[in-house]
Amino acid sequence: MYPAPIREYHSPTTIKEAAGLYAELEGEVMFIAGGMSLMQAIKSRLTAPDCLIDLNQVEELKGIDISSNTVSIGAMTRYKDIAASRSKLRPYDALCDAAAHIGDRQVRNRGTIGGSLCWNYIAACTPIATLATGGEIEILRQSSGSIEKILIDDFLKGAMETAMDDGDILLRVNFPETNKPAGSSYKKWGIVKDAVPVIGVAVYIELSTETTCAKVRFAVGGLSDGPKRSGRAEEILLNADVSQKQYIEEASIAAADEIETASDPWISSSYRSHLIARLGTDVINTSLSLARDRLS
Numbered sequence: 001m002y003p004a005p006i007r008e009y010h011s012p013t014t015i016k017e018a019a020g021l022y023a024e025l026e027g028e029v030m031f032i033a034g035g036m037s038l039m040q041a042i043k044s045r046l047t048a049p050d051c052l053i054d055l056n057q058v059e060e061l062k063g064i065d066i067s068s069n070t071v072s073i074g075a076m077t078r079y080k081d082i083a084a085s086r087s088k089l090r091p092y093d094a095l096c097d098a099a100a101h102i103g104d105r106q107v108r109n110r111g112t113i114g115g116s117l118c119w120n121y122i123a124a125c126t127p128i129a130t131l132a133t134g135g136e137i138e139i140l141r142q143s144s145g146s147i148e149k150i151l152i153d154d155f156l157k158g159a160m161e162t163a164m165d166d167g168d169i170l171l172r173v174n175f176p177e178t179n180k181p182a183g184s185s186y187k188k189w190g191i192v193k194d195a196v197p198v199i200g201v202a203v204y205i206e207l208s209t210e211t212t213c214a215k216v217r218f219a220v221g222g223l224s225d226g227p228k229r230s231g232r233a234e235e236i237l238l239n240a241d242v243s244q245k246q247y248i249e250e251a252s253i254a255a256a257d258e259i260e261t262a263s264d265p266w267i268s269s270s271y272r273s274h275l276i277a278r279l280g281t282d283v284i285n286t287s288l289s290l291a292r293d294r295l296s
Helices: 015-024 038-042 078-084 093-100 106-112 113-119 126-133 231-237 245-260 269-293
Strands: 008-010 028-032 049-056 064-067 070-074 137-138 145-152 167-175 182-191 199-209 210-222
Touching: 008 070, 008 137, 015 028, 015 049, 028 038, 038 126, 064 113, 064 245, 078 182, 078 199, 093 182, 093 231, 113 126, 113 167, 126 182, 126 210, 182 269, 199 269, 210 231, 210 245, 231 245, 245 269
Parallel strands: 008 049, 028 049
Antiparallel strands: 064 070, 070 167, 137 145, 137 167, 182 199, 199 210
């Protein structure tokens, strides 16, 4: 199927120019980042914008910056660059894990963290990892021209729904720079290698001692209503003696029991729940290992 005609295409070089264009143009106007999801939707006529504003030349939106005790990832930073920045992003390794296994090489070379978060596709990797690591989303609001910061828990709504309004621009994703003994990990299971996740699980852990969790975030994606945190898994691990394997397995099973899954023609609900428990155990152990490395 051929896409519907796009009347106008613009390639601004600044955030201010991009926001101004959106305010001036008429009809259905959309921003495009990497385009890995949007172009597929346009080709299949799921969406038919009259005008596209391409953000690829806006240098302000690119790169990873560490300053003022904040790790900041520009919205137009590509997956390949995130995957290659593990030393910069530690302890937010889950973001690197996700970026390194998204789609194929073309998707990793073109896709961006901001585009993925704005799209919030039900089987995307980046929203899961960002939810687990507790990112703060920085948005330029079209309605007021002001910058708003919103926690990822409040930014992600239902499937393919976020706190973005028409004309808003996602500027960057921020995380606190920390020397705390912390680690995170993401792992997914897909029908084929590097496919979208049938289930993806990400965990972030901070330790107070080698065996005690001071902070835990446990996120699951590949769900029909978007990524979710497991409060029950987090409750079990918090302040638990995680040198005891029973708590790790109990937390993963609790997440599988707590989070509702659905069946489709390929994968049953019960198998999805099994994956949550299996992947959960793996990523908890990896996150603990990374956090313990920072104790020394």
